[in-house]
Amino acid sequence: MSKPVLNPVGLPTSDEQYVTVRIDGQLFGLPINSVHEVFAPQRITPVPLAPTEIRGALNLRGRIVTMIDMHRLLGVPRGEKQGIMAAGIEFKGESFGLIIDEVGEVLSLDTAKFEPNPINIDPGWVEILAGVYRMPGELLLVLDVERALARISAAMAA
Numbered sequence: 001m002s003k004p005v006l007n008p009v010g011l012p013t014s015d016e017q018y019v020t021v022r023i024d025g026q027l028f029g030l031p032i033n034s035v036h037e038v039f040a041p042q043r044i045t046p047v048p049l050a051p052t053e054i055r056g057a058l059n060l061r062g063r064i065v066t067m068i069d070m071h072r073l074l075g076v077p078r079g080e081k082q083g084i085m086a087a088g089i090e091f092k093g094e095s096f097g098l099i100i101d102e103v104g105e106v107l108s109l110d111t112a113k114f115e116p117n118p119i120n121i122d123p124g125w126v127e128i129l130a131g132v133y134r135m136p137g138e139l140l141l142v143l144d145v146e147r148a149l150a151r152i153s154a155a156m157a158a
Contacts, residue, residue: 014111020104024076027140034145037088038103065095091149
């Protein structure tokens, strides 16, 4: 039986797992318990009068999935990339797909190294970020999936 890993003050560490994704070159972490699947969306149907963040909807194995364009939500341009990926999320009984550029790996990160959002992050992003981890050469921004989808749900209700 292995011993628990201890942090510098001698307490057991607690790890959180994240699915890493890239949006416009920025590394994001989606809490693994929020992501049900990763897929390549096919034939997205536009939804009339939907907020601009909603790219449309698709039928995924018999479920209607609302597709959220993360570039639009974050206010960043969409690159010239051909293929798109999506992370499947469930929120308040509804299925959503977060359209992203690419999916990375699953990382287990020590919660003791989790930091609040730096002051220089765009205020629009701060509203939907839970915090950050310092990675070698870049920051991993942890997306608060509930706040991001709540922002869209509020826009749909308006």
